Amino acid sequence: MAYQPYQTYQNNSVTTATPGELTLMLYNGSLKFIKQARKAMEQKNHQQKNTMIQKTQDIIRELMVTLDQEAPITKQMMPLYDFAYRALTMANVHNDVEQLNQAEEIMTQFRDTWKEVIKQERIRQHGKGVQSS
Structure with missing residues (x-):
């Protein structure tokens, strides 16, 4: 089996992530799949659009x-x-596409809010002078 450093990195990212970071990954994944669904929609690739929307719905569920x-x-x-x-x-x-945009807007707001929660929690845990990206 070939060594796949990116796959190893991704696996490690998930297994070492905090629950908050995992939630952020879910939000980011949903937005990635929405973008891919939009692209598939533009290309009239109905199968790919369906797959990407279902993946996003799985995340939301x-x-x-x-x-x-x-x-x-x-x-x-x-x-x-x-x-x-x-x-x-x-x-x-x-x-x-407008319905896709509405879903994307909601998920973006959730993601941005969650990102801020994680940032504030890190500041709280590590002191006011330390900030993480």
């Missing part, structure tokens, strides 16, 4: 089922995840 149902913020997040999921379904069925 995972984010939904892992939400802490006791946390008050869950009541605000769940409808947004549901909206993004349904927008992806409509984008897939109707080749609707």
Whole structure:
């Protein structure tokens, strides 16, 4: 078997990531798949579009089922995840780029917010003078 340093790096990234970093990876993955779905849509590659949208929906489903149902913020997040999921379904069925854009906007806001949460948590843990990228 050939040595694949990038695959090894990715595997190590996932196995050593904190739960917060894993969530950020999910958000980033969803955005990557939305971009790939948009490209496939533009190229009229319906199979690829369908695959990328389904991958994004799988991520959103995972984010939904892992939400802490006791946390008050869950009541605000769940409808947004549901909206993004349904927008992806409509984008897939109707080749609707606008629906894809709406899902992307929601996932981008979640990702950007989560990135800031991680940054603030690192500052809190390591002192006010230290910042991570």
